[in-house]
Amino acid sequence: MSTATPPITPLAPGRRAVVTALAASPLDAIAQLQLGPQPAPEPSSLAPDELVIAVRSAAVGWVDLLMTSGQYQHVPRPPYTPGLEFAGEVVAIGAAVDRALLGTQVIADGLLTGPRSLGEHRQYGGFASYAVAPSSAVIPLPRGLSLDEGACLLGGYETAYHALVQRARLQAGESLLVLGATGSTGLAAVQLGKLLGATVIAAGRSAAKLEVVQAQGADHVLRIGDDEGSLRERLKALTGGRGVDVVYDGVGGPLSAEALRGSAYGARFVIVGWAATPFVARGERDPNVLPTNLILMKGIDVLGSPAAIAVHRDPALRTERLARILAWANEGRLRPLVSQTFEFSDLAGALRAKWESRHPGNIVVHPEH
Numbered sequence: 001m002s003t004a005t006p007p008i009t010p011l012a013p014g015r016r017a018v019v020t021a022l023a024a025s026p027l028d029a030i031a032q033l034q035l036g037p038q039p040a041p042e043p044s045s046l047a048p049d050e051l052v053i054a055v056r057s058a059a060v061g062w063v064d065l066l067m068t069s070g071q072y073q074h075v076p077r078p079p080y081t082p083g084l085e086f087a088g089e090v091v092a093i094g095a096a097v098d099r100a101l102l103g104t105q106v107i108a109d110g111l112l113t114g115p116r117s118l119g120e121h122r123q124y125g126g127f128a129s130y131a132v133a134p135s136s137a138v139i140p141l142p143r144g145l146s147l148d149e150g151a152c153l154l155g156g157y158e159t160a161y162h163a164l165v166q167r168a169r170l171q172a173g174e175s176l177l178v179l180g181a182t183g184s185t186g187l188a189a190v191q192l193g194k195l196l197g198a199t200v201i202a203a204g205r206s207a208a209k210l211e212v213v214q215a216q217g218a219d220h221v222l223r224i225g226d227d228e229g230s231l232r233e234r235l236k237a238l239t240g241g242r243g244v245d246v247v248y249d250g251v252g253g254p255l256s257a258e259a260l261r262g263s264a265y266g267a268r269f270v271i272v273g274w275a276a277t278p279f280v281a282r283g284e285r286d287p288n289v290l291p292t293n294l295i296l297m298k299g300i301d302v303l304g305s306p307a308a309i310a311v312h313r314d315p316a317l318r319t320e321r322l323a324r325i326l327a328w329a330n331e332g333r334l335r336p337l338v339s340q341t342f343e344f345s346d347l348a349g350a351l352r353a354k355w356e357s358r359h360p361g362n363i364v365v366h367p368e369h
Helices: 026-032 062-067 147-151 153-167 184-195 207-215 231-238 254-261 292-297 307-313 317-330 344-355
Strands: 014-018 034-038 050-059 086-093 105-108 130-134 138-140 175-179 199-204 220-223 244-249 263-271 301-304 338-343 362-366
Touching (some): 026 344, 050 147, 062 344, 086 147, 147 153, 153 244, 153 263, 153 301, 153 317, 175 254, 199 231, 207 220, 254 292, 344 362
Parallel strands (some): 175 199, 338 362
Antiparallel strands (some): 050 086, 050 130, 086 105, 105 138
16 A cells, blocks of 8 residues: 655645524624635645545535524534635545545535535535545546536436435426525426426526526526516416426425416426425424325425435435436536636635625635635
8 A cells, every 4th residue: 555645736824614603593604604724734734535625616506504503404513614615626635535536526425525425524525725525535637627617517406406306306398386496496396307308497586686596497487576477377387287397496485386276187286395494404384385185186296405414315316317417417407607707815705795696597606825
């Protein structure tokens, strides 16, 4: 067995964000989050199967924000560096790692390393100059993708794939309603729905962002809150009076019931999140209540779709979805939309922009080196 290979270049100290304690809310966490120095990782201290990623691009996600206040179902113990998804370059490796990985561009698998993982690397998120990860947790950057796009690939498309394929069993020729279609996972569902051959109806509140979603492939866009009629009426009109076959709901709240009313008999209603009510986990009463009479009379299947939890419980679920997503990405058939990037010094601004849903698709921050 060879000794640890030196890095391509000496590693200089960097900077990182650290969550030292859970905040009262994501907004409080943004205000409290501090950027501080990060010592350069020592290659000689790596375990045989570990490597160091110089983080070039880190996605700014909704789950990153929920984690900071303990409102996500899985929360690493502070202190930890947030940033579930990131991409960069391998700059140092342990003794048992293939030397060919040195200098390669990779995506960090956020279910195997970083804050969402369950192993020993939960403290190493992407909001940092460097992240230490097991070699099994890196994936070669798909050809044709930038590092910014690679940092946004897995979370959005794996969430959409689990919901649409593994839970809803979406078929070509069916109609799909995506609530919250302008967000990162919502837009991924739009793109994946089209790839699977569905007629995609995208709903959101911003006309400008919906124009972007339509350019990304949605067949129809519906702006919530305009004066064009109820969501039910518009869905019925677009489907010849039948209603939609599948609903992808990452929003929750009153809009969920409206979508149920516009669903077909026997529709599949997939619950992916509750962005409209982000404090539900800590509230006194759950505002996400579905009308059981409609579910009964319309024979609707209501399906929870926890993409990460499902894999932690049954890792075999991931084999097919990860292989197909990476194949489609390498073929150029899936490409995340990165609509805004931020410098690392404005990490708080990036987090605030995500919380306020200012930009369609994905937001990326560039750590310093």
